[in-house]
Amino acid sequence: MTTIITIALRNLLRQKRRNILLGIAIAFGMMILVLANSFSHGISDVIFNKILRYTSGHVSVAFSRNGNIYRMLFKDGDRMMAIAKQTIPDVAGMQEAIGIMARAIGNGANDNVIMVGMDPKGTGSKKDKEEAAENFKMITGSFKDLTRTDVENPVLLAESKAKSLNVKKDDILRVRFQDVNGQNQAGRLTVVGIFKPANVFMSAPIFLNIHDLKRLGGYGPHDIGQLYIMLNKDPRKFAVTYADKLHAALEPGLAAVSGTASFGHANARAVALCFKNDSVERVLLSDSLKTSAALPGQRLLGRESVVLGAGLAAALGVRPGDTCSLSYRPKYEEQDYVERLPVSAVLAPSKLVPDNVLLVNETRFYRFFYDHWPRPLDSAVLAGLPAKGSLFYNALSPEWILLARTKTTTEMQKQTKEISKLRSSAFTVKVQSMYESASMVVNLEHALNLITLGAVLVLFFIILIGVVNTLRMTIRERTREIGTMRAIGMQKNDVRNSFLFETYFLALFSTLAGTALAFGIIAALSFVKIDAQDNPLGMLLVNGHLNFAPTVAATVGYLILIQLIAVATAYFPARRAARMSAAAAFRHYE
Amino acid sequence: MNIIETRGLKKNYALGTTTVHALRGIDLAIEKGDFLSIVGPSGSGKTTLLNIIGCIDFATEGSVRVGDLEITSLSDRQITDIRLHKIGFIFQTFNLIPVLNALENVEFPLLLMKDHSRVDVKKKSEQLLDAVGLADYMKHKPAELSGGQRQRVAIARALVTNPDIILADEPTANLDSVTGASILDSMREMNKREHTTFIFSTHDANVLKYASHVIKIKDGLITKE
Numbered sequence: 001m002t003t004i005i006t007i008a009l010r011n012l013l014r015q016k017r018r019n020i021l022l023g024i025a026i027a028f029g030m031m032i033l034v035l036a037n038s039f040s041h042g043i044s045d046v047i048f049n050k051i052l053r054y055t056s057g058h059v060s061v062a063f064s065r066n067g068n069i070y071r072m073l074f075k076d077g078d079r080m081m082a083i084a085k086q087t088i089p090d091v092a093g094m095q096e097a098i099g100i101m102a103r104a105i106g107n108g109a110n111d112n113v114i115m116v117g118m119d120p121k122g123t124g125s126k127k128d129k130e131e132a133a134e135n136f137k138m139i140t141g142s143f144k145d146l147t148r149t150d151v152e153n154p155v156l157l158a159e160s161k162a163k164s165l166n167v168k169k170d171d172i173l174r175v176r177f178q179d180v181n182g183q184n185q186a187g188r189l190t191v192v193g194i195f196k197p198a199n200v201f202m203s204a205p206i207f208l209n210i211h212d213l214k215r216l217g218g219y220g221p222h223d224i225g226q227l228y229i230m231l232n233k234d235p236r237k238f239a240v241t242y243a244d245k246l247h248a249a250l251e252p253g254l255a256a257v258s259g260t261a262s263f264g265h266a267n268a269r270a271v272a273l274c275f276k277n278d279s280v281e282r283v284l285l286s287d288s289l290k291t292s293a294a295l296p297g298q299r300l301l302g303r304e305s306v307v308l309g310a311g312l313a314a315a316l317g318v319r320p321g322d323t324c325s326l327s328y329r330p331k332y333e334e335q336d337y338v339e340r341l342p343v344s345a346v347l348a349p350s351k352l353v354p355d356n357v358l359l360v361n362e363t364r365f366y367r368f369f370y371d372h373w374p375r376p377l378d379s380a381v382l383a384g385l386p387a388k389g390s391l392f393y394n395a396l397s398p399e400w401i402l403l404a405r406t407k408t409t410t411e412m413q414k415q416t417k418e419i420s421k422l423r424s425s426a427f428t429v430k431v432q433s434m435y436e437s438a439s440m441v442v443n444l445e446h447a448l449n450l451i452t453l454g455a456v457l458v459l460f461f462i463i464l465i466g467v468v469n470t471l472r473m474t475i476r477e478r479t480r481e482i483g484t485m486r487a488i489g490m491q492k493n494d495v496r497n498s499f500l501f502e503t504y505f506l507a508l509f510s511t512l513a514g515t516a517l518a519f520g521i522i523a524a525l526s527f528v529k530i531d532a533q534d535n536p537l538g539m540l541l542v543n544g545h546l547n548f549a550p551t552v553a554a555t556v557g558y559l560i561l562i563q564l565i566a567v568a569t570a571y572f573p574a575r576r577a578a579r580m581s582a583a584a585a586f587r588h589y590e
Numbered sequence: 591m592n593i594i595e596t597r598g599l600k601k602n603y604a605l606g607t608t609t610v611h612a613l614r615g616i617d618l619a620i621e622k623g624d625f626l627s628i629v630g631p632s633g634s635g636k637t638t639l640l641n642i643i644g645c646i647d648f649a650t651e652g653s654v655r656v657g658d659l660e661i662t663s664l665s666d667r668q669i670t671d672i673r674l675h676k677i678g679f680i681f682q683t684f685n686l687i688p689v690l691n692a693l694e695n696v697e698f699p700l701l702l703m704k705d706h707s708r709v710d711v712k713k714k715s716e717q718l719l720d721a722v723g724l725a726d727y728m729k730h731k732p733a734e735l736s737g738g739q740r741q742r743v744a745i746a747r748a749l750v751t752n753p754d755i756i757l758a759d760e761p762t763a764n765l766d767s768v769t770g771a772s773i774l775d776s777m778r779e780m781n782k783r784e785h786t787t788f789i790f791s792t793h794d795a796n797v798l799k800y801a802s803h804v805i806k807i808k809d810g811l812i813t814k815e
Contacts, residue, residue, distance in 0.1 A: 003702070007687070480685065487685075582646035
């Protein structure tokens with residue numbers, strides 16, 4: 001084998017010009033591959049770990065109510081965060097995402113802005129700090145000034161926005177906007193810093209501390225607008241899996257409040273359940289129940305109905321037309337909340353419905369349920385709830401409406417349109433992966449990968465044509481030499497292998513040279529500073545530099561791939577040379 | 591004892607639409623240790639006959655026995671092994687491997703045999719090169735050697751495996767008369783010392799005086815032994 005390798009290596013040096021030309025072609029191809037892959041991977045890195053962080057997260061949970069997808073709100077944010085953390089433990093970051101459109105008035109100038117909430121502390125990690133420093137190149141002030149408490153609503157804005165609003169550091173900016181409840185609001189913001197934006201997308205928004213923005217926007221301290229989750233593991237592999245997992249974990253229970261019902265001096269433990277406004281099951285249940293007393297002219301489970309179970313009505317001494325109260329301790333309040341409920345009917349004893357229930361129409365129920373979110377039900381109450389799948393269960397409303405998972409952006413957009421047609425006043429909860437919420441961005445990465453694949457194919461043909469041509473010429477020139485080696489006693493396989501080794505070494509040296517060249521070009525291009533703050537593509541830069549992220553696996557993979565292509569291409573000409581008989585080779589004359 | 595026997599050996603070549611009858615029925619028996627010369631004009635079939643008995647070409651018809659092996663029934667791998675172990679070749683155009691130096695060219699067949707240590711291979715090759723008077727040219731590439739020196743390297747390469755037979759196809763055709771004589775002297779000396787069978791083709795009458803037997807061949811047939 002050593003002899004064959006020696007011959008192969010020396011033959012490689014024999015036809016220097018021809019091999020150098022082919023080597024340059026292979027090296028150039030390898031260089032293109034490494035460059036394209038490093039650039040594509042660098043873009044992927046920016047897309048998946050930077051852009052998606054601010055645009056959708058790898059996995060996100062969006063909320064809406066009353067069919068208005070622009071008022072993103074969920075009232076039990078703590079529970080959402082807890083479920084998300086429990087379901088996806090290995091996260092790089094989990095953040096609330098709130099943006100509010102506003103009209104900003106500066107010094108004699110006004111402009112439209114988007115108020116975006118930032119958590120200035122982030123995770124506190126070094127990476128977060130570096131990222132903040134990268135995105136907010138402060139001209140005056142500091143990113144940390146968002147935490148200042150000595151000024152009113154500290155805000156950071158881009159240099160161009162500060163110019164259009166004619167404000168400088170420490171000036172007051174007035175904003176007019178609609179809060180999450182749909183009410184017009186006004187606020188005063190203090191400019192604590194002006195920065196040079198890293199890209200054009202950083203120019204339009206003004207950045208507030210998330211806590212200030214939530215307060216201004218009408219969010220309670222436990223409310224949440226939208227949740228972005230950044231994964232630690234490869235998002236391309238795990239985003240959908242974790243979105244599905246989180247979707248399963250967010251399956252809602254029945255909307256129920258356990259508390260004390262009162263009428264006059266009488267009290268009794270009761271469970272308030274919420275029946276759907278618009279469902280076949282509600283009609284079926286209504287038809288199956290009998291009343292012992294009811295207000296005349298009203299349907300049993302109508303739009304305004306509050307219906308008491310027979311036992312509860314008896315314990316309280318309530319009759320239709322009376323107003324009873326339900327008091328309970330909300331999850332985030334220190335005092336009991338009392339809801340007054342005008343009774344429209346009392347049920348006759350029934351096996352379908354427990355005695356201690358208060359059936360409340362969902363329009364009325366969700367109003368107090370969401371505004372005064374109840375504590376979790378204890379096990380005894382849970383045990384008394386109707387069985388899943390029963391007629392009674394199906395007529396009742398859930399804590400929230402969990403929208404079905406969608407697979408594509410088109411499906412997601414279709415679903416979003418459907419939300420506005422929902423007649424329920426329950427919150428909708430939607431779990432999305434980046435493949436639905438940011439498919440444009442993900443597709444950009446796919447396009448770059450396709451370009452790399454295209455480069456591989458072009459390279460394949462360069463190698464194919466180059467190697468085949470070179471070997472044909474080589475074999476023709478060395479025919480008598482092949483004959484000599486065969487005559488001396490070299491086996492066919494050894495002759496074939498000597499040509500394969502020759503091609504392999506040519507490919508090896510060329511690909512190594514191509515890799516070195518690619519890394520040299522990467523180093524040179526990375527050194528170049530690009531001013532693209534007014535260009536949308538500036539978002540793909542890191543600190544104003546192109547981001548190349550070569551990977552060992554890809555580089556080694558391409559090295560092996562090219563060598564395999566080269567050797568495979570050489571195989572058939574080499575085999576043909578090996579199969580030539582010594583006598584035929586000796587008869588060959590150029 | 592016959593080391594080579596052929597019976598009814600015929601070889602036809604297709605040349606365009608016509609068939610060339612290179613050998614028309616050769617019956618031959620060559621004894622071990624012989625120093626045999628095959629003579630004949632150009633195109634008489636000398637090289638074809640050498641190629642067939644050297645196992646680098648196949649007969650169209652007839653049988654060839656090398657030692658106790660009937661080669662017409664062997665596989666390519668077995669025939670290649672016979673060439674490596676039993677036969678040495680000396681070519682008219684020397685046919686050295688240009689990328690290997692003189693020593694490496696001589697070592698080459700031994701390395702293909704894979705049953706000698708690297709040290710033995712080197713030692714034996716050096717001894718042979720020394721024996722053919724090329725001790726000072728071991729590191730020279732073929733292109734740096736004269737014709738006579740190249741042919742001596744080829745002789746050393748042919749002898750290095752201690753073959754039973756050495757086939758030489760017009761070994762002196764490309765050499766001047768003095769060098770040619772020197773080469774034939776070397777071959778004769780090896781024949782006497784090692785009892786190696788030498789079969790060489792030539793159409794040079796001066797060369798014939800070295801041969802112990804001469805076979806004349808014309809138009810693919812033996813005309814005189």
